[in-house]
Amino acid sequence: MCGICGFTGNNKELLRAMNASISHRGPDGEGFFEDNGISLGHRRLKIIDLSEKGKQPMSNEDGNVLVTFNGEIYNYKPLREQLQEKGHRFNSATDTEVIVHAYEEYGEKCAELFDGMFAFALWDSKQKKLVLARDPLGKKPLYYSVVSGQIYFASEIKALLENPELRRRVNKSAVGQLLNFRAVLGKETLFDGIFKVLPGSYLVWQDGKKTERRYWQLTPKEEISNEEAAAKKFLELFDKAVEKRLMSDVPLGTYLSGGVDSSAITALMSKKVEELRTFTVGFGEEGDELSHARAIAGKFSTNHSEVIVDYKDMTKVLPKLVWHMDEPMADIAFVPMYFLTNVARNDITVSLLGEGSDELFGGYERYRKTVGIRRFLPQQIAAKGYLQTDMAFREREKNAVLSDKGCAGSLAPFLNSHFKSGNFLDNALRFDAEQILPNYQLMRVDKVTMSCGLEARAPFLDKQLAEFAFSLSPELKVKGKVGKYIVKKAFRKILPANVLDERKRIFFIPLKQWFKDSLRDVAQQLLSKEALKERGLFNYNDVRLKFFLQSRGVFQNRFANQLLMLSMIEIWHRTFIDSEKVPKNGLSLKEIGI
Numbered sequence: 373m374c375g376i377c378g379f380t381g382n383n384k385e386l387l388r389a390m391n392a393s394i395s396h397r398g399p400d401g402e403g404f405f406e407d408n409g410i411s412l413g414h415r416r417l418k419i420i421d422l423s424e425k426g427k428q429p430m431s432n433e434d435g436n437v438l439v440t441f442n443g444e445i446y447n448y449k450p451l452r453e454q455l456q457e458k459g460h461r462f463n464s465a466t467d468t469e470v471i472v473h474a475y476e477e478y479g480e481k482c483a484e485l486f487d488g489m490f491a492f493a494l495w496d497s498k499q500k501k502l503v504l505a506r507d508p509l510g511k512k513p514l515y516y517s518v519v520s521g522q523i524y525f526a527s528e529i530k531a532l533l534e535n536p537e538l539r540r541r542v543n544k545s546a547v548g549q550l551l552n553f554r555a556v557l558g559k560e561t562l563f564d565g566i567f568k569v570l571p572g573s574y575l576v577w578q579d580g581k582k583t584e585r586r587y588w589q590l591t592p593k594e595e596i597s598n599e600e601a602a603a604k605k606f607l608e609l610f611d612k613a614v615e616k617r618l619m620s621d622v623p624l625g626t627y628l629s630g631g632v633d634s635s636a637i638t639a640l641m642s643k644k645v646e647e648l649r650t651f652t653v654g655f656g657e658e659g660d661e662l663s664h665a666r667a668i669a670g671k672f673s674t675n676h677s678e679v680i681v682d683y684k685d686m687t688k689v690l691p692k693l694v695w696h697m698d699e700p701m702a703d704i705a706f707v708p709m710y711f712l713t714n715v716a717r718n719d720i721t722v723s724l725l726g727e728g729s730d731e732l733f734g735g736y737e738r739y740r741k742t743v744g745i746r747r748f749l750p751q752q753i754a755a756k757g758y759l760q761t762d763m764a765f766r767e768r769e770k771n772a773v774l775s776d777k778g779c780a781g782s783l784a785p786f787l788n789s790h791f792k793s794g795n796f797l798d799n800a801l802r803f804d805a806e807q808i809l810p811n812y813q814l815m816r817v818d819k820v821t822m823s824c825g826l827e828a829r830a831p832f833l834d835k836q837l838a839e840f841a842f843s844l845s846p847e848l849k850v851k852g853k854v855g856k857y858i859v860k861k862a863f864r865k866i867l868p869a870n871v872l873d874e875r876k877r878i879f880f881i882p883l884k885q886w887f888k889d890s891l892r893d894v895a896q897q898l899l900s901k902e903a904l905k906e907r908g909l910f911n912y913n914d915v916r917l918k919f920f921l922q923s924r925g926v927f928q929n930r931f932a933n934q935l936l937m938l939s940m941i942e943i944w945h946r947t948f949i950d951s952e953k954v955p956k957n958g959l960s961l962k963e964i965g966i
Contacts, residue, residue: 374398374428375415375822376440376514377526378493379535380502380577387411390524390531396696397442397527399825405429405438410495410502414440417825419620419722425464432472433461436497439475441468442527443490443512444829446616451485480505483574484587487616487835491569493525502577508588509728509833510571510810513818517566523577528819529566529698533948538565540949547909548774548781551765551937554702555812557786562699562944571810588835590805590842592798597845603862605840610862613834614640617724624722625649627712628676630664631877632735632860632867633726637831639866641724642672649719650674653712655681655882664871671868679715681708683882683889690894690940695947696823697816700940702764702933704881706816710823717824727813728833730876731804732841734849735856737876738762739797742850746796755791756783758800764937773918773938775904775911797846805838887922887932895919895935898942907945910938 375397377390384406391402391413398415405412414428429440445451448467451474456462460473467488474482475494480503489511494503504525506514516525519537526532533540541564546556559567569575572588596602614637618624626641628634628650642648650669654660662678669676686707693710694700716723730736738761745761746754760766765773767783774780790803814830821828831837841849844858851857860872887895896919904912915938922931 374417374442375527375531376413376442376491376493377524377531378410378412378440379522379524380410381522382406382408382411384411386534387413389534390526391415393531393534394526394528396825397822401427403428403440405431405440405495407497409500410438410497412438412440412493412495417721417827419444419622419827426466426468428468430464430466430468430472432476433463437472437475437494438497439468439471439492439494441471441490441492442514443488443492443507444619444827445470445486445488445490446619447485447487475503480574480576480585481587489829489833491527500578503574504569504577505574506569506571508572508835509805509814509838511814511818511830511833513815514569515561515566516569516575518582519565521580523582525569529561529563530695530948532566533563540951541565542909542945542949544776544779544909545781547776547779547941548770550700550702550941551770551773552759552763552767552781552783553808553812554764554937555808555815556699557807557811563948568811571806590802590838592794592802592842594795594845595843596840597848599848599858599861602844602848602858606837606858607862609834609837609840610636610831611640613831613837614724615644616834617829617831618644620722622721623649623719624724625651625716625720626724627716627726628652628665628668628674629661629726629877630666630668630871631661631726632856632863632871633729633832634665635668635867635871636859636863637724637726638668638672638674639863642674648672648674649716650676651679651712651716651723652676653679653681653708655683655708657882657885660882661877664877667868668871677715677719679708679712681711683886683891685711686886687890687894691943691947693820693823694940694943697819698948699815700937700944701816702937702940703812703816704883704886704933704936706820708881709816709820713821713824713826717826720826722827722829723821724829724831725817726832727817727830728805728809728838729856729859731801731809731813732832732838733856733859734797734801734846735859735876736762737855739800739850739855740853742797742800751791751793751796751799752787754796755787755799755803758796759783759787759803765934769934773910773914773934776909779909795846797850798842801849802842883929883932883936887928887935891932891936891939892919892922895939898939899935903942907942909941 375394401416445467483505491512491514543564652665654662
């Protein structure tokens, strides 16, 4: 796990500034390669082959193919053997070196061979060709911009902003999307002129021209309907997925909430890892996850740690975390996750997490409602109703809060591409897996864990397991009132019944108390009439109404969440567009006095 950056052309000062801006992603070292036509930077977090032979950028034997790489290739050993049989010579024991030799053998299509999480930039000096590639499900981020005929890329947007030629402007067409989905979907970002390489895709830059190709995507194909066979196959694949992700030369552990997903990971890891370390975060209040996690930790005899978070501490780190996230994050769960990671990093360098289970196997409450929502309605109309059940701002609310109607955007492109025909549940799961998961949950996980130099791995997002999920009949994912049906069936003899039978538990955040304790005053200062007028994005009267309704206890958490999102956008604007510097120890914005 590392940070990468670079660009076509040469500018030593800029390359070092870009690399320095993402130093948190790789605290163990840095590397550069500069030649006619290309500049590559790398920040290293040592996970596999801790020797100096693992340094990047890394080249092939002849030095004409170079790569700067972020992530892990879990099947690198069999690929290495295949490539050696074809005559390729290796100089290290890293998974990184497999990429350059696989490219020599197969060209940019080599990305199709890799089983893992990755984002890499590969330079072919003979053809003067730059290849940017991202893993199938988008676990690792990769951004780019094109300025003055040159392409720039990086693991995080802040590195691209070191380029003085790139104008800092809000992408107004993305604001409405952010309000709806808590993230900007597709290839765009909230920054005008900065884009993402899409999951399962690679981008080729050659002769000043850009070509993008998709090499992998989820394709629903109903093949498996037998419960017993499906449960057996799931457990086999999931066990392999966990096993792969134990590949490490440094200490590893797992985050444990006590729910189905993290408990399943803990159960399997406890058989494979001596003295497994588990970590849980909470607020010391009724309703949080501490007692649930404690019970699972006891059952599987883990070395367990608990992190208790204070509201005032959460408020203080908001500017720092917005800087780390690059874009406003509306899910406040990223704040306690940061405190958890900061503590866990003292003992481990790699952690397994349960992300992706709900999106692949139908865990959320809204999936159970898909049949009722679409009854007697065309797919796209039903889809609009389905999506609105979980939006931060529904369409009516979004239109009311936006003073600049040019920011509203449209749902149509996403509805048209994901909800044309076929099984509605499969379409909903594919939409979430392709759009919400990589741009929201996985972006949050990557940026928060890497802010502390910790690598997060998600076994539920194993490529083979994802393909298996989309070969299941819908009834094996959502059956009656039970979501993730096949996952729970597979673990019936392994996990306690109370864990498997409880309703989907959302990570507990005492937002009502936090808003009352310290967040409300900060939000009111950030969303003052003067500030909103200066931005020209949001309607002050509607914002004021939300504060009033929140204080009166009307849909309190919903309005608190919306006000929090608008506050995050304002902090983001001051940090990145207005270029207010955020110190690495947090606070700023006049020491959170705004």
